[in-house]
Amino acid sequence: MRALVFEKSFARLAATKILSLATPRAFVGPAAPMRLREIPEPALPADDWVVLRTRRAGLCGSDYKQTFLHGNVDNPMTALISFPQVLGHEVVGTIERMGPGVRDRAIGERVVLNPWLSCAPRGLPLCEWCARGELAHCRNFTRGTIAPGIHTGNSRDATGGFAEAVPAHVSQCIPIPDDVSDEEAVLADPFSVSFHAIVHHPPPKDGTALVHGCGTLGLAAIAILRALHPQVRVLAVARFDHQRRLAERFGAARNFAHRRALGIAEGVA
Missing domain, CATH: 3.90.180.10 (Medium-chain alcohol dehydrogenases, catalytic domain)
Structure with missing residues (x-):
């Protein structure tokens, strides 16, 4: 083969x-x-x-x-x-x-x-x-x-x-x-990574969650947060324009442009 x-x-x-x-x-x-x-x-x-x-x-x-x-x-x-x-x-x-x-x-x-x-x-x-x-x-x-x-x-x-x-x-x-579909099922692995993280470490009620990075894992995390914790405000850090658009579509309330991680964390805090 x-x-x-x-x-x-x-x-x-x-x-x-x-x-x-x-x-x-x-x-x-x-x-x-x-x-x-x-x-x-x-x-x-x-x-x-x-x-x-x-x-x-x-x-x-x-x-x-x-x-x-x-x-x-x-x-x-x-x-x-x-x-x-x-x-x-x-x-x-x-x-x-x-x-x-x-x-x-x-x-x-x-x-x-x-x-x-x-x-x-x-x-x-x-x-x-x-x-x-x-x-x-x-x-x-x-x-x-x-x-x-x-x-x-x-x-x-x-x-x-x-x-x-x-x-x-x-x-x-x-x-x-x-x-x-096959196309949906093949996302099971990355989806489960994000799901595991959120289930084991849920955000505080009525709090804010920052998703740093909007690749497959990050976008899955945004969707999971919106489904399991609709009262939580979800923020996202995305490097590319298409990721920012997808993050908003998946439910992020606000996007930050990618830059030094500490600066973003300080800004959100």
């Missing part, structure tokens, strides 16, 4: 960094760490895994940063991931193949991916965090039946949605209602 494969090659990293001084095309050129390649169809790491045929894959900010090498080679997070990688953890797919241990799912079923490679996908008993549903805090991202990786796309055994097919543990597959 075709896939965008990211290899950890110091020679490619160095060459791309140097060539990018002349042209941004270097990041997707023949010397780049990420290349379009033919790779084998996904294997099932265990009997309770499935293979999804990719329908949609979202582009996360982390995918963008990795593609354009906006990070440090010695980042301590590299201890929790493995290479080579196929990025893309915001995935909508159709179940195409199932292991014999899969229950309550069906071939042809449309699902959205919960990308965390926590205890259950690794074939391990649930740690205290996973037992509480806090999968992002799992203690076992480097253990179990698959190679290290925090979520789909940064483990060599759990390749992501920038490919024609994606392996997934049955617990990662969330059925999509028929009245929800």
Whole structure:
């Protein structure tokens, strides 16, 4: 199958960094760490895994940063991931193949991916965090039946949605209602990030909430605040004109132009 494969090659990293001084095309050129390649169809790491045929894959900010090498080679997070990688953890797919241990799912079923490679996908008993549903805090991202990786796309055994097919543990597959389109469902991951933040840290009643940044997460946060806390005044900081227009459409009472964060915080205060 075709896939965008990211290899950890110091020679490619160095060459791309140097060539990018002349042209941004270097990041997707023949010397780049990420290349379009033919790779084998996904294997099932265990009997309770499935293979999804990719329908949609979202582009996360982390995918963008990795593609354009906006990070440090010695980042301590590299201890929790493995290479080579196929990025893309915001995935909508159709179940195409199932292991014999899969229950309550069906071939042809449309699902959205919960990308965390926590205890259950690794074939391990649930740690205290996973037992509480806090999968992002799992203690076992480097253990179990698959190679290290925090979520789909940064483990060599759990390749992501920038490919024609994606392996997934049955617990990662969330059925999509028929009245929800692929284009809507693929926003589940970024929407849930904003939703989680607001539910766990709600604004004070009749207070003011400042959303700093109006990309996908910020716009989702504005919409969620308006739906869950209609009495709260929502302010937004947007870098681009189209973001300002969308922020107002989603319910922001006022927009601030992007500038030094401390200055904005002081102004709102």
